[in-house]
Amino acid sequence: MTISHSLDKALEGAFTRPAPKSAGAQVRYLVKQHQGSTRAVAALLGVSQRTVERYVKDQIKRPRPDLAARMEREVKQRWQSQIRARARKAAATTGGLVIDTRARRGYTAPIGTTDDGRIRHLTVALPPQYADRLFTAREQGAGERELQAVAAEALKDVYFQDGGRRAGDLEEVYLTDVEHIEFEL
Numbered sequence: 001m002t003i004s005h006s007l008d009k010a011l012e013g014a015f016t017r018p019a020p021k022s023a024g025a026q027v028r029y030l031v032k033q034h035q036g037s038t039r040a041v042a043a044l045l046g047v048s049q050r051t052v053e054r055y056v057k058d059q060i061k062r063p064r065p066d067l068a069a070r071m072e073r074e075v076k077q078r079w080q081s082q083i084r085a086r087a088r089k090a091a092a093t094t095g096g097l098v099i100d101t102r103a104r105r106g107y108t109a110p111i112g113t114t115d116d117g118r119i120r121h122l123t124v125a126l127p128p129q130y131a132d133r134l135f136t137a138r139e140q141g142a143g144e145r146e147l148q149a150v151a152a153e154a155l156k157d158v159y160f161q162d163g164g165r166r167a168g169d170l171e172e173v174y175l176t177d178v179e180h181i182e183f184e185l
Helices: 003-012 023-035 039-044 047-055 064-078 083-093 130-139 145-159
Strands: 099-106 116-125 172-184
Touching: 003 083, 003 130, 003 145, 023 039, 023 047, 023 064, 039 047, 047 130, 047 145, 064 145, 099 130, 099 145, 116 145, 116 172, 130 145, 145 172
Parallel strands: none
Antiparallel strands: 099 116, 099 172
C-alpha cells in the first residue's frame, strides 16, 4: 500500500455514511456530482454515454472489474468532501496522525555508530505539523519517494530523536522496502 493510498484510507475513516456500493448508485452519484451530465461521467469513466445511461437506469448491474475499480475510485474521491476536508484540517492543526509501518529503516550518522538499515515495525503518533506536510505534499502531486522522505523525517524527529532529547548527531533517516504502511486520524 502506498503512502498516498494510506492517507486516503485514513480520511475515509472520518466518513459519517458509507459510500454507494452498487454500480447504479455509484454512477447516479457521479452524474449528480457533474450536474446531471452523463456525457461528463462517460468521459471520466472511459465508457460511452449510453453505457452510463444504462447504469443510471439499472439496466446494467455488474461492471467489468477495471470499470468497477474506476467507478469506486471516482466516487470515493468525491464522497463527503467537506467531512474529508474537516478531518484533514483537524489532523493538520490539532490531532496529528498515527503511522503504523513495517519497513527497512536506516540512517546516516557519524562514523563509529550503528547505521545499518533493518526491518522494523513501528507505530508512532506524529504531531500535526507532519500530518500537514504529508497532506500538503500529496495535494501538490508529490510522488511516493517524496512522501516517504517526509514520513522518514517525521520518524527521525519523533521516534529516533524524541523531539531533540536524544540522537542529536543523527543526520538522516530513510525508508526503503516498505512492506506495510497505514495512517489513522
